[in-house]
Amino acid sequence: GEDVEQSLFLSVREGDSSVINCTYTDSSSTYLYWYKQEPGAGLQLLTYIFSNMDMKQDQRLTVLLNKKDKHLSLRIADTQTGDSAIYFCAETPSSASKIIFGSGTRLSIRP
């Protein structure tokens, strides 16, 4: 089946690193994504990783993929107040062209 699970909340101190975790069930997933959604806004793609990779880095963002455990994580270095948002993990199963989303992790930043 197709399912993506995320923890609901994460609170970090400004300047620290944030790590948001996600697990998925479809072992044949081709692409995995992280989207960001700010209040009242649409979904903004942050980054994605192809399933044959295990890491991707883009400025403050690092994505780690563990295919064996079907685990994806997003690390945000030097977290800022502007990073406050809901972060969605998503996958594209190889059997379909749709994108399946998790329920989102709300990241809050404390001073």
Place this chain on the structure above:
Amino acid sequence: DTGVSQNPRHKITKRGQNVTFRCDPISEHNRLYWYRQTLGQGPEFLTYFQNEAQLEKSRLLSDRFSAERPKGSFSTLEIQRTEQGDSAMYLCASMIGQGVVAFFGQGTRLTVV
């Protein structure tokens, strides 16, 4: 603006009325997706088009919902006989061909009273 455009941004309707939303994808993007998002949840897939062909529909898409993309460009999503449970944000996204990235619009927020 070359992004995905959705209209209207907000719609309030009485239960039992019909509503129609429009999505204009990014030019030359031949894939178009509709999603529904309720408070505290991630987007749920409803349907998608490859050009004018509707290739997949979710079981979430009841008989009251219909989507069209007649000329392979803009798309409409109609909900007939709206119910309070239809209140949600309806998101549209587009993607080019065999692309990887789906670009989302700002959504249409539907409130059924």
